[in-house]
Amino acid sequence: MEFRLLGPVEATIADHPVQLGGVKPRTLLAALLVEHGHVVPAERLVDVIWGDGPPGTARAVLQTYVSTLRRSLGGGVGTAIVTRSPGYLIRIGAATLDRDLFEEMLAQGRWAATAGRHEEAVELIRRAGGQWRGAALGGVESELLAGEAARLEELRLTAVEERTGIELLLGRTEQVAAELTDLVRRHPFRERMRGQLMRALSALGRRPDALAVYRDGRESMVDELGIEPGPEIQAIHEAILREEPDRHRPPPSA
Structure with a gap:
């Protein structure tokens, strides 16, 4: 299974898209993926999904969204949304998250550049950039996730600047x-x-x-x-x- 945050929020199983539902379930998945492996309090998830005006039934609806996502992701080996006080966490097991791949390849490229391996650095940073498909966290509507989207966009542009700087060195x-x-x-x-x-x-x-x-x-x-x-x-x-x-x-x- 693969998860994607660097563009429209998506999940795929064997290259086939998973039906995630509407904007709010997609926003829930994005919030869990941003902090995968860590418990995200239910109160924060409510704020992420509904902002300052949650309905009185927000907690019950949140549980419904979690159940829906669990069913949708059921085919992903090693993937699970776990209930753990005071909220939920997502384990993605052997699944891949494009954000993590991007940051890992960028770090490797930076290390190669520091070591003077400029050709390798360019290739790694270019591959990191290839993880992007559009604006980060596309298709979700949450002010609380906007900071992560902005951080990722800044990191993407910084990576471009680092790569083009190395390419100038290479002529x-x-x-x-x-x-x-x-x-x-x-x-x-x-x-x-x-x-x-x-x-x-x-x-x-x-x-x-x-x-x-x-x-x-x-x-x-x-x-x-x-x-x-x-x-x-x-x-x-x-x-x-x-x-x-x-x-x-x-x-x-x-």
Whole structure:
């Protein structure tokens, strides 16, 4: 059995989707998976599912949702939703959770990068990113789960920045420039990402484009956030203005 949080919340058995019911049972499953192996108090589950306005029958309905999920997941070997005071926990046994796979592969990629194994690091971090299918915890409606969704999204973008940074070290400037052009458009205030795009464009001999990327970002930050770009991206901008070599790149071999 596989569980998925990095996109629409899903469960599959032998690659066949499990019918989870409506939004609320799906939200319950997401809340249990986020803390799998740990007891989630029934009171918290009620808050996750209904927010500030739970019905008077919330506890009884919660029990119904738990029973429904148990039946739906019954074919998953090693998977169980267990009643344990003061609430419930889910054991996923040999099942896989895409969030855990993502974080594990990202950690391995970071370790490889620290050890100087850059090609391996890129491959591992790219595989980690391949776990994503859309916005985290898609299809659930819960303010209490929004923090986990935001944490995962930030980690995803950080992983992209770490991978593209390594790829710049490897000289993959065209690939990085193509990928980051769209990402910077969608995430205009991520300065690390914007700085990497500037470096890639400059390395490709597209100095005016690199300077324009900085100028556009600065205008957006000043107009919408009322702040100037940070020191790191300013240093990249100044280095491009002075046509200095990229200090992040290794020197060419003799």
